[in-house]
Amino acid sequence: DAKTTQPPxxxxxxxxxxxxxxxxxxxxxxEYVYWYRQIHSQGPQYIIHGLKNNExxxxxxxxxxxxxxxxTLILPHATLRDTAVYYCIxxxxxxxxxxxxxxxxxxxxxx
Amino acid sequence: GAVVSQHPSRxxxxxxxxxxxxxxxxxxxxxxxxxxxxxxxxxxxxxxxSNEGSKATYxxxxxxxxxxxxxASLTLxxxxxxxxxxxxxxxxxxxxxxxxxxxxxTFGSGTRLTVV
Numbered sequence: 146d147a148k149t150t151q152p153p154x155x156x157x158x159x160x161x162x163x164x165x166x167x168x169x170x171x172x173x174x175x176e177y178v179y180w181y182r183q184i185h186s187q188g189p190q191y192i193i194h195g196l197k198n199n200e201x202x203x204x205x206x207x208x209x210x211x212x213x214x215x216x217t218l219i220l221p222h223a224t225l226r227d228t229a230v231y232y233c234i235x236x237x238x239x240x241x242x243x244x245x246x247x248x249x250x251x252x253x254x255x256x
Numbered sequence: 257g258a259v260v261s262q263h264p265s266r267x268x269x270x271x272x273x274x275x276x277x278x279x280x281x282x283x284x285x286x287x288x289x290x291x292x293x294x295x296x297x298x299x300x301x302x303x304x305x306s307n308e309g310s311k312a313t314y315x316x317x318x319x320x321x322x323x324x325x326x327x328a329s330l331t332l333x334x335x336x337x338x339x340x341x342x343x344x345x346x347x348x349x350x351x352x353x354x355x356x357x358x359x360x361x362t363f364g365s366g367t368r369l370t371v372v
Contacts, residue, residue, distance in 0.1 A: 181360070183300075186347070186366070187365055188260075188262070188349050188351070188363030188364050188365050188366045189300070189349070189351075191360035191361070191362070194360055232299075240287070240353065241287070241305070241307070241353075243290050243302050243305055244290070244351070244361060245302060246299045246301075246302075247299060249299060
């Protein structure tokens with residue numbers, strides 16, 4: 146079973162920031178938080194991951210709470226092309242470990 | 257960045273025939289590849305973990321004799337759906353990792369299988 150809890154759906158206006166929450170209260174000390182997204186009928190795309198510090202890349206920012214029990218993925222300026230299912234996954238960084246997908250959050254960006 | 261090529265993207269086959277799906281890592285060596293299945297409006301379900309040069313590890317409930325996985329090289333894994341039936345119609349996706357996945361696994365674009 147997935148170790149994370151995400152809202153099933155969210156809406157966001159184009160150009161605004163999209164903040165996607167994720168609860169992972171049973172996360173272990175060696176587990177990272179990964180975010181992927183899947184645009185309709187495509188393979189998932191890696192977005193970002195982190196252990197305990199906040200992270201930022203060209204796609205998004207990841208904010209992890211100090212107790213690591215929850216995190217938020219931030220898309221600073223959502224576009225229509227960001228409409229997708231977003232998956233929050235906790236997993237160790239050990240080679241050979243598979244990603245286990247939960248139900249994710251369907252983000253709908255509208256103009 | 258790392259690229260995983262999956263082929264074919266779409267296939268229609270007759271019931272009772274076999275279909276092979278290829279997953280290639282184009283610019284890195286993948287010691288481990290994963291195969292997923294996704295039914296409409298559902299999440300990805302892990303089917304098996306494929307390790308180069310050894311037998312695949314199948315998830316509970318996945319028939320290893322029906323879904324044959326071969327990972328003969330560090331850049332190629334194949335999934336063969338044998339004696340396909342309409343209930344095998346699904347979206348099949350592979351992913352590959354290069355050792356410790358510091359930058360996450362890379363996924364193929366998926367294969368839409370329709371069995372008629």
